[in-house]
Amino acid sequence: MTVAQRITVLSLHQGSASIVRALVPHFGLPPAELAARLFRAPAVLAGGLPAELARGLSEVLGNAGLRVVVEPDDAPLPPPAGRTYDVALYPRDAGRFREVCAELALVLGCPLADAAAALCATPPTVLGSVSQATVDALQARFAPLGAEVDASHPPTARYDVFATDAVSLAVVRSVLEAQGVTPGEPPLVARDLSHEQAERVWKELGPRGGVRLLDHAFQRFDVSLLEAPADAGFAELLVRETGMPQALVPKVLKRLPVVLHTGLSRADVVARTAPLEAAGAKLAVQLINFRSFRVTVEDSKDPAVAAEVLSPALGLSASETRTALSRLPHTFPHAVGDTRARWLVAELRARGTRTALVPQ
Template structure:
């Protein structure tokens, strides 16, 4: 996988009897055979050009054994710093060969599953490219993954339908929203086939779940302040202030793998903590103060999908909370964008 995958595909397409989508798939599944039956001089010329563009490849005889197919992975992004959203979206658009708007939409999905069925080499390349931009790249092999089923309906009839489908598959049915947990791929796919058309459930790879960890109650022991500093990195002088404002989020955006590691030392010290799943949460934007109303009007109209006249009227009567809900990543990006423009804004749970 190369940061300019889309441009490489366009350059390769005229030379191979393959559709661009298949060329891209082979690049993302590397190591893979890119082309066969090429004259030696053509192969050498193409290899030289591709190496200059950053690809690693070999020229082998036609009868050489095919590379052993390795496991494939689905890949999701978690962007911790909303202020780098535009930068990440531009880079993702370059890699995927899509529009900036489509890349932004992919990043704002919950979870942000940006690629499927890619090789370990591609996962490594994505991490090398996007980790410096503040992105945590999660990879999961569907063959070994476990999936959770969340009920997304609003009435008893829909829940009864979901329970019937899950029960027919021999699954233990839990209380909403998490109605089934730990399904292998085959069962998860069957649940999705049965219920997707009705928009009643979301099936999510456990590897792509994210959580906020909140401190609910703290023990009144001298060593707990030191533990908080060690576990969270907060300055020691802030500890009394934090403890006076419980509950408070100590860790944001933890993966399912990280969560128990962060919970264990807190609970061992006698604290009471709570994990909140952030995949489906949403927010409303509250604007309290601004300087450049025209620029903010254009931004909010675009992101919130509101007419410019409605946004202008709302901004003339601050503070104002906008009604359209925003998912986690989009909300954090929008607040960072507004603050960079001198706007005082915050998020309220939707």
């Protein structure tokens, strides 16, 4: 008697959500459910299959980059995924933004423009409710591209609340106080809220606009050196903690303040600042998630090529951009977020265009 087989996906590995459409006729699951099982691996995709069909489908899945296993229907089921995570990406190497974007589009099975928009959002959350196996697969895929994967387990996440001038602070304070939270001064009006508190605050304030909640796991910071101790050993510490060339240290110390670390996660901030502060350094830590810039083009070897990069990024027509670049330097009035700004600087530099960023 032939034992029916089942197919279990162990990991997304190098696979893509774009395969879902092709799999639907074979697995009898709605596309959304099938995609959810891929991203929540390990999970059973199908059972009760003839052995030959199971082997054939598993080969197709393996060739598509997924890690799967064929096993008897009566074998022990895979352990449940347990915790699920929301995932954000931080493209640390701005010069590889296009590569990160292409890989994300492959993972999600979406157009490049949608992947770019996700990477430039605040925060750049690209997936929700995925398993640890998927987090591990994403880290393996994006680390070689200079991008870091941030994962948050929503029920245990902590949140900060930020307000803008567009919202009534009296209303914000009233809602926060009703949740037992003592309001602070804008823009950071509340710190370290639980998931439950954050949900209630968002339910009350989200529809009004002017308020943003930011998960601690997705926060990114720059660390600047404001004052350095006179201790001669500090130069050596600076080299060890930042990777700065020894020969550069005297110049840096004469030009304070200077940024030492960019785009650190919240956890990394603590690890990177502690040794320097213990040595007597005065540091400044700046949240960068919400900062924005205007782009100034100072000089360009090929304005036409620069226009091709800037037009879609700034939402301008090609003719508008070419006209603007006909007289340099030129500052575009359109504000762009941190990730898009860093990408534009790197992309334009590689194409012979020198730019500067003007903080908004």
